[in-house]
Amino acid sequence: xxxxxxxxxxxxxxxxxxxxxxxxxxxxxxxxxxxxxxxGGFGSLFALDRNRWRDPVLVASCDGVGTKLKVAxxxxxxxxxxxxxxNHCVNDIAVQGATPLFFLDYIATGKLRPNVAARIVEGLAxxxxxxxxxxxxxxxxxxxxxxxxxxxxxxxxxxxxxDRKRILTGARVAAGxxxxxxxxxxxxxxxxxxxxxxxxxxxxxxxxxxxxxxKGKLGAALLSVHRxxxxxxxxxxxxxxxxGAAHVTGGGFPGNLLRQVPKNLGLEINVGSWPVPAIFxxxxxxxxxxxxxxxxAFNMGIGMVLTIPPKxxxxxxxxxxxxxxxxxxxxxVARGAHEVKYL
Numbered sequence: 123x124x125x126x127x128x129x130x131x132x133x134x135x136x137x138x139x140x141x142x143x144x145x146x147x148x149x150x151x152x153x154x155x156x157x158x159x160x161x162g163g164f165g166s167l168f169a170l171d172r173n174r175w176r177d178p179v180l181v182a183s184c185d186g187v188g189t190k191l192k193v194a195x196x197x198x199x200x201x202x203x204x205x206x207x208x209n210h211c212v213n214d215i216a217v218q219g220a221t222p223l224f225f226l227d228y229i230a231t232g233k234l235r236p237n238v239a240a241r242i243v244e245g246l247a248x249x250x251x252x253x254x255x256x257x258x259x260x261x262x263x264x265x266x267x268x269x270x271x272x273x274x275x276x277x278x279x280x281x282x283x284x285d286r287k288r289i290l291t292g293a294r295v296a297a298g299x300x301x302x303x304x305x306x307x308x309x310x311x312x313x314x315x316x317x318x319x320x321x322x323x324x325x326x327x328x329x330x331x332x333x334x335x336x337k338g339k340l341g342a343a344l345l346s347v348h349r350x351x352x353x354x355x356x357x358x359x360x361x362x363x364x365x366g367a368a369h370v371t372g373g374g375f376p377g378n379l380l381r382q383v384p385k386n387l388g389l390e391i392n393v394g395s396w397p398v399p400a401i402f403x404x405x406x407x408x409x410x411x412x413x414x415x416x417x418x419a420f421n422m423g424i425g426m427v428l429t430i431p432p433k434x435x436x437x438x439x440x441x442x443x444x445x446x447x448x449x450x451x452x453x454x455v456a457r458g459a460h461e462v463k464y465l
Contacts, residue, residue, distance in 0.1 A: 204245025
């Protein structure tokens, strides 16, 4: 009887080591002086700069990119999905006033393909450097029989810091505050189960299709990179111009905009006050999707909503214009039921 090995069960340690060496080089390029250990240890070491924060509070988050991965598989395009993941996580802690410090990833697949793993981590490293943080480690797991051939799962873990007195909680949000929407780059990382049904099942399109009303191939449009809003949020917060911020992710407008609004206040959204990108209009028409359902599933062209008092709006607008940030006054905070109303 031939000896049974780990490889005969579907796990190739040599292939995993090859991938990890390539990943380590990509991660190392994001290091800064606070990173105290090389990739490969049992745990990552990071020294918090106590000269930077007087009373630091750590802010952590974990997320994935959902079924956008399915589009990456169909397109055989894996270098942007890591950027999506990092930027999504950065936005989630930026709305609380945090500065990202370091990031860890988790990649799991049935059969590890070193080239694909390297492309994923390449995207992670690019976004980490753009957001000024270190990719300090992670896990790459080969799990035969668990995932379909050619597929993988991807998750990320972020840790940031903010001075206790600088945490954005939304407690200062008041009736009359303006809601400022910052433009998205597309679907970002949410609504893809519905989007895939609309385009691939109902519409009969493929990732190579040229869809009427959209520029370029459908796959490229669906894989537009999720934007990071870290820099404009940081500058506005530093200048004391923000009362709150909301990242428009899963749950769309009603599921996110109220998360930093006191319970005795509601939000009024002026539908039509910003240009909705064509991809959302195409999807709505394809499936005869109701307006409220569109706002629940998608960001509708607004990836971040800032709450700013009217008297501070001129200064805030100057910041956004200087940064060439596309922005729109999309509504206001109002007294009443804790709900989102569309006007």
